[in-house]
Amino acid sequence: MGMDSRALYSQVAQKVEGLIRSGTLRVGERVPSVRHACKQHGVSVTTVTQAYLLLEDRGLIEARPKSGFFVRPQTSVKALEPKPSRPASATTAVSVGALQSRLFEASLMPGVVPFGGAAPGPELLPTVKLNRILASVCRSAGKRGVGYSMPPGSEALRREIARRSLDGGTNLSPDEIITTSGGTEALALCLRAVTSPGDVVAVESPTYFGLLHIIEELGLKAVEIPMHPQDGMDLEALEAAVQTRCIAACVAVPNFSNPLGSLMPDRNKERLVEMLGRRDIPLIEDDIFGELYFGPRRPRVAQSYDKKGLVMLCGSFSKTLAPGYRVGWVAPGRFRAKIQTLKLTTTLATATLPELAIAEFLANGGYDHYLRSARRLYEAQVTRVSAAIAAVFPSPVKITRPGGGFLIWIELPLSVDALRLDEMALMEKISIAPGPMFSAKQSFRNFIRISCGHPWSDRVERAIGTLGRMVSKLM
Numbered sequence: 487m488g489m490d491s492r493a494l495y496s497q498v499a500q501k502v503e504g505l506i507r508s509g510t511l512r513v514g515e516r517v518p519s520v521r522h523a524c525k526q527h528g529v530s531v532t533t534v535t536q537a538y539l540l541l542e543d544r545g546l547i548e549a550r551p552k553s554g555f556f557v558r559p560q561t562s563v564k565a566l567e568p569k570p571s572r573p574a575s576a577t578t579a580v581s582v583g584a585l586q587s588r589l590f591e592a593s594l595m596p597g598v599v600p601f602g603g604a605a606p607g608p609e610l611l612p613t614v615k616l617n618r619i620l621a622s623v624c625r626s627a628g629k630r631g632v633g634y635s636m637p638p639g640s641e642a643l644r645r646e647i648a649r650r651s652l653d654g655g656t657n658l659s660p661d662e663i664i665t666t667s668g669g670t671e672a673l674a675l676c677l678r679a680v681t682s683p684g685d686v687v688a689v690e691s692p693t694y695f696g697l698l699h700i701i702e703e704l705g706l707k708a709v710e711i712p713m714h715p716q717d718g719m720d721l722e723a724l725e726a727a728v729q730t731r732c733i734a735a736c737v738a739v740p741n742f743s744n745p746l747g748s749l750m751p752d753r754n755k756e757r758l759v760e761m762l763g764r765r766d767i768p769l770i771e772d773d774i775f776g777e778l779y780f781g782p783r784r785p786r787v788a789q790s791y792d793k794k795g796l797v798m799l800c801g802s803f804s805k806t807l808a809p810g811y812r813v814g815w816v817a818p819g820r821f822r823a824k825i826q827t828l829k830l831t832t833t834l835a836t837a838t839l840p841e842l843a844i845a846e847f848l849a850n851g852g853y854d855h856y857l858r859s860a861r862r863l864y865e866a867q868v869t870r871v872s873a874a875i876a877a878v879f880p881s882p883v884k885i886t887r888p889g890g891g892f893l894i895w896i897e898l899p900l901s902v903d904a905l906r907l908d909e910m911a912l913m914e915k916i917s918i919a920p921g922p923m924f925s926a927k928q929s930f931r932n933f934i935r936i937s938c939g940h941p942w943s944d945r946v947e948r949a950i951g952t953l954g955r956m957v958s959k960l961m
Contacts, residue, residue: 498527498537506546506557512942514866517547517555556862565876568884568897570720573691573710573929577731580702580926582695588908589695592917599949600940602917604744604893605809607940610863612847612856616808619851620843627842635838637829639665639815643845647801647815650848654776655786656799662817664825665836669774669802669814674700675832676770676798676816677735679824681706685734688727690719692895692924692933694744694772697737701926708926709733715886715895718743718750721757728765735768741785742775745895745924745935747888755788759797768821769797775891777806777857780865785890795820803844805891806857811840864892867938874947875936878954880961892939898932902960907934910956916949 502523505511518526523534538555541547547555593603600607624631638644644660651658666672673696681687683705689697691710701708709727712720719738727733738758740750750758762769771788779785789797798821802814813836818825829835847853872885872894884897898904904920911918919937921930940946 494529495533495536495540498523498529498534499540501527502537502541503544503546509944511557513557513870514863515557516553517557519554550862557866565872565883565885567715567886568895568933570714571691571712571930573712573925574927575709575723575727577686577707577709578926580698580706580708582698582702582923582926582928585920585923585928586695586699589917589919589923592912595912595915595917597915598912599916599945601936601949602919603939604805604919604935604937605939606805606860606892609941610860610939611807612851613808615851616843616847619846620839623839623842623846627839631839631842633838634835635665635841636835637664637826639663639836640838640841640845642849643813643841644815646845646848651817653784654773655790658799658817662819662822663815664818664822664829665841666814666816666829667833667836668804668812669772669800670696670700671833672800672802672814672816673697673737673770673772674704675825675828676768676800676818676821677701677704677706677737678828679798679818679821680768680770681734686731688724688733688736689926690738690743691926692745692921692930693737694739695919695923697772698924698926706734710926713743713746714748715746716748717754718746718748719754719758721754721761724758725761728761728767733767735770736762737770737772738788739772739775740788741773742778742888742890744775744891745893745919746886747775747891747893747895748886749785749889750788752786755786756791759788759791763792763794763796766794766796771797771799773799774802774805776801778861778864778892779890780861781889789817789819792819798825806860807844807847807853808840811844812837813840813844861890864890864938867940867942868892868894870942871936871938871946871950874950875954878951880954880958883957892937894936894938896934896936898934898957899961900932902932902957904931904934907953907956907960910960911953914949914952914956916952918953 520534644663648658648660789799799817886895908920919935921933922928
């Protein structure tokens with residue numbers, strides 16, 4: 487290859503690198519195709535290919551089979567992970583409702599930077615295609631579209647959920663599934679089916695505050711089980727709890743827990759199901775983030791190891807397609823009849839048209855294609871936000887490294903009060919989720935959860951810098 491050829495592809499590489507460094511091409515975005523770049527720069531296919539290979543060698547872009555080249559995250563996360571949690575083993579009443587209400591009120595503020603909520607940004611969802619499908623369903627459904635979708639719900643949607651269950655290592659039939667008004671209703675129905683006021687429920691610590699709020703409203707008590715940031719629930723601690731207490735149910739998020747993003751190893755999932763099964767304790771498994779994995783394959787659900795019908799598997803499309811459609815589902819095993827009765831006496835039916843639209847999207851709308859893109863984007867977002875926080879927050883700061891989803895859990899210096907930080911942040915129109923929300927005892931006073939579910943922007947970058955300065959003031 488002559489000197490001129492080398493100079494030419496180096497010039498092309500330099501121009502593309504400039505677009506990446508300036509933020510014109512952002513992490514996770516596809517760079518122009520080879521043929522399109524040929525037209526842009528007036529060079530040959532060979533020249534562009536050599537330029538892209540050079541950028542790949544520099545770690546700026548990566549090739550993805552049958553998809554092209556994409557911008558790679560350019561920074562590594564220089565922060566340790568938090569240590570495993572160590573909640574007190576005492577059973578406790580739950581009181582998180584006021585904190586949850588404050589977070590939801592913050593989400594309604596105009597112009598707020600939404601680090602606090604665990605909903606994906608609408609810019610990242612397939613809104614145009616989903617709206618088109620919904621409009622088509624409205625026209626074709628006729629009278630069926632305005633009628634009740636009585637439990638167990640849309641057969642078309644249940645059939646698609648059952649088909650997808652094979653990816654998680656289980657084999658559900660449509661008749662085993664009941665649709666719900668979002669994942670939160672699925673969890674609430676499961677708890678109502680197997681508990682009575684005053685009963686004790688084993689929960690992860692930290693755990694999703696919405697679950698704690700349900701437990702609070704149902705008059706239940708919680709025993710908090712320690713969590714490892716990578717492997718999830720501490721099964722030794724759970725074993726000790728079920729041996730010394732009368733536990734009515736266990737609620738777990740084995741795949742990408744909220745807020746840690748931990749992924750329970752398959753051997754632990756099997757042991758979890760077997761341990762609870764020996765004592766006939768129902769396991770309520772929340773798999774809401776299971777489709778948003780960063781690795782090569784979808785992780786198995788714990789329900790795939792169930793032989794007694796004691797695992798109640800819950801899912802939702804709120805994190806992948808449309809939070810506002812409020813479509814979730816549950817495969818409740820031996821508790822199906824009870825769940826169906828409770829559904830009838832609670833919300834009666836799940837909204838018909840959103841069910842039908844999601845069923846059509848799953849069948850013919852390119853759901854898997856969309857998910858592949860979403861996973862890459864969320865992984866890049868998590869990396870970029872984590873790196874920015876590690877760079878500007880004062881030491882010591884510790885950040886989880888989730889294997890899926892779009893949430894990170896941050897341990898701040900001990901002197902920092904997350905509730906005070908939350909108040910200060912809201913004054914600057916920045917929403918965060920303070921750690922005490924994720925504990926029945928309102929522990930984790932120096933922790934916060936940050937959502938990476940919105941596109942990177944100058945506004946997001948400025949907000950992270952503002953939070954870093956606030957943390958420094960609170961030290």
